[in-house]
Amino acid sequence: MTETHYWLMKSEPSEVSFDNLLTLANQEVAWFGVRNYQARNFMMRDMVLGDGVLFYHSNCAAPGIAGLARVSRLAEPDATQFDPLSPYFDPKATLEHPRWHCVHVQAVKKTRLLTLAELRQTPDLQTLRVLAKGNRLSITPVTLQEWKTLQDLLLR
DNA sequence: GCCAACGTTGGC
DNA sequence: GCCAACGTTGGC
Numbered sequence: 001m002t003e004t005h006y007w008l009m010k011s012e013p014s015e016v017s018f019d020n021l022l023t024l025a026n027q028e029v030a031w032f033g034v035r036n037y038q039a040r041n042f043m044m045r046d047m048v049l050g051d052g053v054l055f056y057h058s059n060c061a062a063p064g065i066a067g068l069a070r071v072s073r074l075a076e077p078d079a080t081q082f083d084p085l086s087p088y089f090d091p092k093a094t095l096e097h098p099r100w101h102c103v104h105v106q107a108v109k110k111t112r113l114l115t116l117a118e119l120r121q122t123p124d125l126q127t128l129r130v131l132a133k134g135n136r137l138s139i140t141p142v143t144l145q146e147w148k149t150l151q152d153l154l155l156r
Numbered sequence: 157g158c159c160a161a162c163g164t165t166g167g168c
Numbered sequence: 169g170c171c172a173a174c175g176t177t178g179g180c
Contacts, residue, residue, distance in 0.1 A: 135161090
């Protein structure tokens with residue numbers, strides 16, 4: 001039996017917000033556009049079906065966690081790397097040798113917005129990787145303990 | 157728009 | 169393999 005993991009995944013709401021996700025078929029989206037090897041490797045090597053996802057809005061007026069989701073499809077080549085018209089086009093990627101892979105993520109539940117400020121103010125969440133100074137990873141692992149604390153805060 | 161922090165690139 | 173220069177992230 002494979003162990004469930006928990007992740008915080010950043011999305012710019014101008015690109016895909018949690019409300020956008022809810023309008024998509026199966027309320028599911030390919031996590032396209034990741035162009036960082038560490039984040040890619042989390043998706044390729046570590047994520048399994050059913051992993052818990054905190055859907056985080058970044059680079060926006062009100063950054064924070066906007067909803068809960070799950071990994072609904074394992075990593076496969078990210079189609080945007082092959083599209084010359086996409087901002088995520090990668091000229092070094094080929095169909096035979098894709099560089100970038102992404103999982104699919106499916107909405108589980110829309111929550112209140114748990115703001116970045118509130119995350120910073122919560123003593124039990126000081127270990128969250130996304131709060132670490134200088135963190136730039138768009139996908140970070142979350143511990144079971146952090147996950148539980150976040151569930152309580154989000155669903156309160 | 158600013159800018160700290162970090163990742164990537166590419167010359168050597 | 170080093171490392172300076174450059175590009176990106178993302179909060180503010």
